[in-house]
């Protein structure tokens with residue numbers, strides 16, 4: 326005997342993500358999900374982004390990490406409201422889920438925020454599958470990784486609304502082909518804006534900030 | 542690696558779908574549809590599934606996984622095609638806005654009970 330079910334296995338997370346979306350809409354806060362592999366310079370990108378946006382734009386950050394609070398500590402120095410989710414309490418998950426965001430967002434309080442940034446766990450695979458109720462997704466790739474990352478992890482680049490190619494100040498010392506990396510991103514996701522920048526020096530930062538301001 | 546979480550949800554949904562009045566139900570197979578672009582590794586999913594279904598009605602149930610192709614449509618010129626590599630650029634108008642019609646499914650379609 327066959328029993329029909331016809332359900333998305335992740336439907337529980339999707340339902341929770343929709344609840345988050347209504348909560349954020351009510352609070353009038355724009356939610357950005359930042360994803361990358363470990364070591365791409367996502368935290369440094371956020372530190373510089375926050376330094377440029379605050380205090381005109383009120384920003385809160387939810388940092389997802391498997392263990393430490395190192396990233397949250399760095400980000401708190403910008404004056405933004407920061408809260409940390411350590412996924413080891415949830416079995417060391419490699420991604421954030423909608424219920425974790427709900428808890429963290431309520432802990433942070435969203436009343437006075439214009440922008441809430443979720444720094445997802447460093448991983449180009451799992452976070453791409455989990456809707457957390459965000460308004461936009463950004464993937465960060467750096468020039469110390471391979472140019473072929475976008476074609477190796479296509480879902481991550483396909484689901485992102487914009488991409489950052491970070492650490493371009495290192496290009497003179499590397500054999501990294503930046504044009505090829507951007508080309509690869511655009512074959513996976515045509516029309517996606519790609520910002521080539523250095524979070525360390527600030528080079529190329531303005532177009533990224535402009536894009537972000539336009540989203541709000 | 543998130544297959545364990547997916548396996549747990551799969552088991553939860555399957556157990557919930559079992560008719561309550563059935564005495565000692567045994568599931569023969571679960572029929573899944575997994576999109577080619579979803580980042581679920583069928584082999585890992587099967588492995589996790591086997592571990593967590595011991596001593597449940599799902600023990601020894603087979604996972605029948607149908608792979609759903611990646612189908613892309615170009616919103617600019619309307620062309621629709623099946624992508625077998627991660628190249629989603631429209632072959633006709635190069636940079637058109639594309640949309641994914643299928644390929645991201647992580648669905649449980651049905652389950653089959655043992656006779």
Ligand SMILES: [Zn+2]
Nearest residue numbers: 615618631634
């Ligand atoms: Zn086209």
